Amino acid sequence: RVNGQRLWDSLMAMAQFGATKKGGCNRLALSDEDKLARDLFCQWCNEAGCTVTIDQFGNIFAKRKGKNKGLPSVATGSHLDTQPTGGKFDGVFGVLSGLEVLRTLNEHNIETDAPFEFTVWTNEEGSRFQPAMQGSGVFVGRFDLETEWNKKDINGVCLRDELERIGYLGSEPIGQRNIGAFFEAHIEQGPILEKQEQQVGIVRLGQGIRWYDVYATGQESHSGTTPMGFRKDALAASCEIITEIEKLANNVEHAVATTGFLQVSPNSRNTIAGSVKFSVDLRNPYPDVLERMHDEFNQLCNDVSLNRKVDIKVDHFWYFAPVEFKASQDVKQAAEKLGYTHMDIVAGAGHDACYMSDIVPSGMVFTPCENGISHNEIENTTLEQCEAGANVLLHTMLEASQR
Amino acid sequence: RVNGQRLWDSLMAMAQFGATKKGGCNRLALSDEDKLARDLFCQWCNEAGCTVTIDQFGNIFAKRKGKNKGLPSVATGSHLDTQPTGGKFDGVFGVLSGLEVLRTLNEHNIETDAPFEFTVWTNEEGSRFQPAMQGSGVFVGRFDLETEWNKKDINGVCLRDELERIGYLGSEPIGQRNIGAFFEAHIEQGPILEKQEQQVGIVRLGQGIRWYDVYATGQESHSGTTPMGFRKDALAASCEIITEIEKLANNVEHAVATTGFLQVSPNSRNTIAGSVKFSVDLRNPYPDVLERMHDEFNQLCNDVSLNRKVDIKVDHFWYFAPVEFKASQDVKQAAEKLGYTHMDIVAGAGHDACYMSDIVPSGMVFTPCENGISHNEIENTTLEQCEAGANVLLHTMLEASQR
Numbered sequence A, B: 001r002v003n004g005q006r007l008w009d010s011l012m013a014m015a016q017f018g019a020t021k022k023g024g025c026n027r028l029a030l031s032d033e034d035k036l037a038r039d040l041f042c043q044w045c046n047e048a049g050c051t052v053t054i055d056q057f058g059n060i061f062a063k064r065k066g067k068n069k070g071l072p073s074v075a076t077g078s079h080l081d082t083q084p085t086g087g088k089f090d091g092v093f094g095v096l097s098g099l100e101v102l103r104t105l106n107e108h109n110i111e112t113d114a115p116f117e118f119t120v121w122t123n124e125e126g127s128r129f130q131p132a133m134q135g136s137g138v139f140v141g142r143f144d145l146e147t148e149w150n151k152k153d154i155n156g157v158c159l160r161d162e163l164e165r166i167g168y169l170g171s172e173p174i175g176q177r178n179i180g181a182f183f184e185a186h187i188e189q190g191p192i193l194e195k196q197e198q199q200v201g202i203v204r205l206g207q208g209i210r211w212y213d214v215y216a217t218g219q220e221s222h223s224g225t226t227p228m229g230f231r232k233d234a235l236a237a238s239c240e241i242i243t244e245i246e247k248l249a250n251n252v253e254h255a256v257a258t259t260g261f262l263q264v265s266p267n268s269r270n271t272i273a274g275s276v277k278f279s280v281d282l283r284n285p286y287p288d289v290l291e292r293m294h295d296e297f298n299q300l301c302n303d304v305s306l307n308r309k310v311d312i313k314v315d316h317f318w319y320f321a322p323v324e325f326k327a328s329q330d331v332k333q334a335a336e337k338l339g340y341t342h343m344d345i346v347a348g349a350g351h352d353a354c355y356m357s358d359i360v361p362s363g364m365v366f367t368p369c370e371n372g373i374s375h376n377e378i379e380n381t382t383l384e385q386c387e388a389g390a391n392v393l394l395h396t397m398l399e400a401s402q403r
């Protein structure tokens, strides 16, 4: 069994990097704060006797030897980056559950057959750079390294330059590690486990995601002298779309639709907006439903564009298909063996394990999250809940290493 | 008669400060570009023999002596600041028409009874700092000097510090100048003169304006895991309001309603927006209609707030009552004497002359503006149109100086 207090202490130590006044974290991918969090993780893994390797996309791999060198590793991990108003647990809990597994094995002098690897994936959040799960996506070959290296943040800063700047542009070629299975512990980020009073969730499915950048281009003009009928107002057009996509999701079971990012130009109160860029995030567990939402959204943009004589360009830059976790049975067995109450669950968010399941059997264990709130500085959970998740992770990995 | 070519050359010389690729100007109030434009104006006035004075709010007064020192000045002027995507004429045309009047008087050795003053008012646009017509508003006592000095731009930079930094924090106490009448030439910024094929517009009325800052506060939360019904989405609430205020104006004659400024926090695509700040600009020539719009807007914010459990705070920080120009008869007589086609017109925008009319008889002359487009880099007019406006200004001021 893991040491819950030690896990909790590590979580609190990590939370200092980018700590916000409201008790959360602002630790955007490849920021100075992300670097400090990465440095501490590497230091801890080195102290625990691991060999730490960084790949060309800044993904971190800490390897603990197994009895049988030739066997592929059993791997775990998650991410250390957060949202601008993120919490202390999203991602970090998965990374440090791995660390706690590592420390527990060392403490009990347990030698496993297969090697174990403890990972940190670059830019899982997709907040500073798009898309999300970028590091694991590059690793499994979903995304092209050069393309992702060249991605720019909102200030035009290039991802590769940031990797270099914080010292995490590694030399190991992408996707070269010998990994046989991947498991990830994560807070649920939703309200279901708490409501159902279950200690852990066995993730069967990750829902589908479509991400868009929408560019509305109208014509700048004076707010006082331009009659309503003569306007080509890029912001009014954008607001109409945002209001309508919400309705589109309201009528469809399990569907969510969100605009979280919006930028106006010239952003002056007495100039009608000439251009607006905004994000759209559509999700549904069923591919056909998500495709229907996609079609309706495109139709909506067309209609608004025609009605308002505002040009609307839709860049659908990311489709994340629903994922089935093939190793979820391993997670379930571990939860049962340990006597935790558990239930099957669907992940509302994307996770690195989703991309890892492209190449190896993967599984996820979810733990409850206070009031289902995540991507918020008040995101919360308890020592006991974290401990249960890490215990399930430990026993899932031990089981997998014996095959 | 003024020298149209000289006026045009001055306009093009000024347009270099903050020149944009699309042929417009980005010369926000108290920016480096604004300083350069001010410096050139002061240099030109000095060369033309004026005494230049700067007051404590950065307003510039260039005085040309009259035969009778005791008489109050006949003044003219406008502003040199622009919108972020502004044109070459809005404001600048009024300032440089004054300069052209000055140069014409010198050229013909004309001595006027009353002194003449040529002015530049600080932050007329209201884009970087609010409200608009801030310099003239402070001058006439509508706004308190200390309060306006402490206004901050979007980056938290303080107005008084910027005045000091660019060397325009003058020592002359506010409102101390002996001015007897004020006239302002300005491009119409709307389509009416062009459509009616009139050379100049005699401004009878400036319409009423109400400016608001709206603060929507919801709850940050994950875009993938938060069901639609559980959301407190500050951006969705804001977009609903923006879409609705537009409808409110669509149904009311002469009414306009605009949101040109909007800022989202944390502005991350997979976090539901926790807070949004946006502007609302409502205008109508009739005070009672504008008040009804104000009431409906407040009701709308209340309704959206209740429906969505998003807190909505409305800060109605500026009411600009409709203004009648008492000296419009002088402008009309000058236009008639010069044989220009003319019509009476309502100003859709606010102007420094509106505030000056609080304290002295004031008048405005409008000139046509291509396709009615202003607050846009493609804002345009012709040498002949500018020349006509400056001629009317010259003869209006000469007439007024004889009383």
Ligand SMILES: NC(=O)NCCC(=O)O
Residues within 6 Å of the ligand: A090, A124, A125, A126, A132, A133, A189, A348, A349, A350, A351, B222, B224, B270
């Ligand atoms: N776990 C998590 O919040 N991932 C971010 C990607 C997403 O938006 O689902």
Ligand SMILES: NC(=O)NCCC(=O)O
Residues within 6 Å of the ligand: A222, A224, A270, B090, B124, B125, B126, B132, B133, B189, B348, B349, B350, B351
């Ligand atoms: N003339 C002009 O554009 N003034 C700016 C203030 C307003 O919004 O009317």
